[in-house]
Amino acid sequence: MKNRLLQKTVYFLIAVFAFSLLYSCKSGGKEDKQDTVEITTVDEEVLREVNEAKKIFYSLPSPLESAMLIKSAGAEFNEELLNPTQNTSRYTTNKQMALNLGIYTCNLSFASLYDQTQLVIDYMSAAREMADGLGILDAINDETINKLEENVNNREVILDIISETFLNSNSYLEDNEQPAIASIVLVGGWIEGLYIGTQLVDMDQFDSNKLVGRIIDQKLSIGIMLHLLNDNNQHPSIPGIIEQMEELKAVFDKINIKTTDIKPEIDEQTNVTILKSTVETDMTTEVFMELAEKVREIRSSYVK
Amino acid sequence: MKRIVQIGFILTLLFAVNSFYANAQCKGFAKKICRAELGSYTHDGNYHAAILVEGEEAELYKTFYSDQDYRVAICGSDNLPTIEFKVIDANKNILYSNAEDEYSRTWDFKLESSQQLKLVIKVTTFEELSDDPASGCVAIMFGFKAD
Numbered sequence: 001m002k003n004r005l006l007q008k009t010v011y012f013l014i015a016v017f018a019f020s021l022l023y024s025c026k027s028g029g030k031e032d033k034q035d036t037v038e039i040t041t042v043d044e045e046v047l048r049e050v051n052e053a054k055k056i057f058y059s060l061p062s063p064l065e066s067a068m069l070i071k072s073a074g075a076e077f078n079e080e081l082l083n084p085t086q087n088t089s090r091y092t093t094n095k096q097m098a099l100n101l102g103i104y105t106c107n108l109s110f111a112s113l114y115d116q117t118q119l120v121i122d123y124m125s126a127a128r129e130m131a132d133g134l135g136i137l138d139a140i141n142d143e144t145i146n147k148l149e150e151n152v153n154n155r156e157v158i159l160d161i162i163s164e165t166f167l168n169s170n171s172y173l174e175d176n177e178q179p180a181i182a183s184i185v186l187v188g189g190w191i192e193g194l195y196i197g198t199q200l201v202d203m204d205q206f207d208s209n210k211l212v213g214r215i216i217d218q219k220l221s222i223g224i225m226l227h228l229l230n231d232n233n234q235h236p237s238i239p240g241i242i243e244q245m246e247e248l249k250a251v252f253d254k255i256n257i258k259t260t261d262i263k264p265e266i267d268e269q270t271n272v273t274i275l276k277s278t279v280e281t282d283m284t285t286e287v288f289m290e291l292a293e294k295v296r297e298i299r300s301s302y303v304k
Numbered sequence: 305m306k307r308i309v310q311i312g313f314i315l316t317l318l319f320a321v322n323s324f325y326a327n328a329q330c331k332g333f334a335k336k337i338c339r340a341e342l343g344s345y346t347h348d349g350n351y352h353a354a355i356l357v358e359g360e361e362a363e364l365y366k367t368f369y370s371d372q373d374y375r376v377a378i379c380g381s382d383n384l385p386t387i388e389f390k391v392i393d394a395n396k397n398i399l400y401s402n403a404e405d406e407y408s409r410t411w412d413f414k415l416e417s418s419q420q421l422k423l424v425i426k427v428t429t430f431e432e433l434s435d436d437p438a439s440g441c442v443a444i445m446f447g448f449k450a451d
Contacts, residue, residue, distance in 0.1 A: 054361050054362060054363060055354050055356070055360075055361075055362040055363070056362070056363050056365075057352045057362065057364040057365070057444065058364075058365050059364055059365065059366035059446070060350075060366075061367065062348040062349040064346070064348055064349050065348045065349075065448065068346075068372075068448065069369055069372075072372065105349075113450065155450075156346075159346050159450055160346070160347075162349065163346060163347040163348065163349040164335075164347075164349075165349075166349030166350075167334075167335060167339075167349050167350070167351050170350065170351045171331045171334065171335075171351040171353075175331055213370075217367065217369055217370075220367040220418060220419070220420045221367045221420075223420075224365050224366070224367065224420070259417050261397070262393050262397065262399060262415075262419065264399050264400065264413075270412075271412060272373070272412045272413060272414055273399075273400060273411070273412065273413040274413070274414050274415075274416065275413060275414070275415045275416065275419065276416050277416055277417045277419070278416065279370075279418070
């Protein structure tokens with residue numbers, strides 16, 4: 001009797017083990033099938049379930065992409081808008097450190113795109129403090145800082161280092177079953193980009209301002225962000241962030257974006273596909289002011 | 305009872321080690337192999353990779369911005385069959401399919417207006433059926449041209 005129980009238990013554990021292997025390395029998203037699977041053995045039914053499951057990724061603009069969008073819109077650099085590096089000691093909880101890892105990475109990216117060499121090193125050190133605090137091993141180390149210092153006048157290399165360190169951080173979090181923390185880092189970076197962008201808008205040239213267009217474009221990402229956060233809402237820090245993002249979405253919802261159908265055309269010379277379409281938007285200065293204030297309020301709660 | 309606990313412990317340990325190893329391999333694959341496919345484009349720093357099985361599909365949602373030059377690279381590890389991917393707009397129109405481009409791993413594009421697009425990635429199946437379907441890492445990476 002005892003032996004049979006042991007045998008059954010071993011079979012069950014082997015089945016669980018084998019099934020788990022098929023699902024290993026599935027971080028960074030959620031399966032869209034939530035049904036419980038009754039496992040008796042590894043058979044075709046299990047494999048069919050695996051094949052039917054669909055992994056979904058929600059991709060937000062990274063801090064580097066957010067900073068690049070501000071720069072490409074022709075905005076000027078303003079150091080006063082960045083979160084001072086002296087603030088690092090304020091951040092002691094995982095939520096604060098994750099948000100500010102995103103914020104400092106955005107500041108770092110912003111500084112690098114405007115060739116602010118000393119700030120690049122200072123902000124990389126601030127990002128390192130946040131990553132270390134989160135237990136992200138070796139995402140940013142002495143070698144990274146040395147490489148930055150050696151290439152301080154080479155923007156291309158600096159951008160590559162920033163991109164790699166961010167990849168190290170978020171892949172570490174995803175691989176170590178911390179996708180919620182990874183999503184909080186992205187929220188921090190995205191809000192910081194939006195904050196810097198809204199603060200840099202010249203209201204005297206509101207209608208023709210390319211930066212205003214970039215801010216309106218963020219309406220397209222807030223839904224993706226909410227999906228990402230809802231996928232991770234079992235983490236205690238997430239519901240509060242969702243609440244803030246819902247408030248922000250309510251303001252974005254006052255903006256209409258109408259685009260025509262997309263027509264792809266290949267440029268034969270460069271082999272680049274141009275997705276041709278036109279867009280109409282209708283953000284008023286009042287809605288912009290409301291949006292800027294909401295973003296400022298959220299960002300203040302992150303950096304305080 | 306003691307033996308059951310021992311076996312359970314060993315299996316749990318094996319699972320943890322295997323999972324860690326698979327994750328590390330996937331990360332290494334994304335960083336070393338797929339990132340290189342971006343060439344002169346700057347990688348945005350985001351990490352999207354997973355172990356997928358033959359026949360399995362994945363989807364990715366992302367906003368792409370007007371007037372930016374983008375390259376998407378979608379790579380599967382060597383043991384996997386061909387990876388097929390499509391780019392679809394909000395009206396479900398297929399804007400690109402690598403099946404019509406010799407299953408290229410990369411696609412370069414630019415938008416005249418910002419759009420949220422969906423990428424559908426599918427691991428095709430080998431012609432010969434196997435009791436042990438192939439599984440391996442699939443990575444999705446985005447690069448842009450920085451000013």
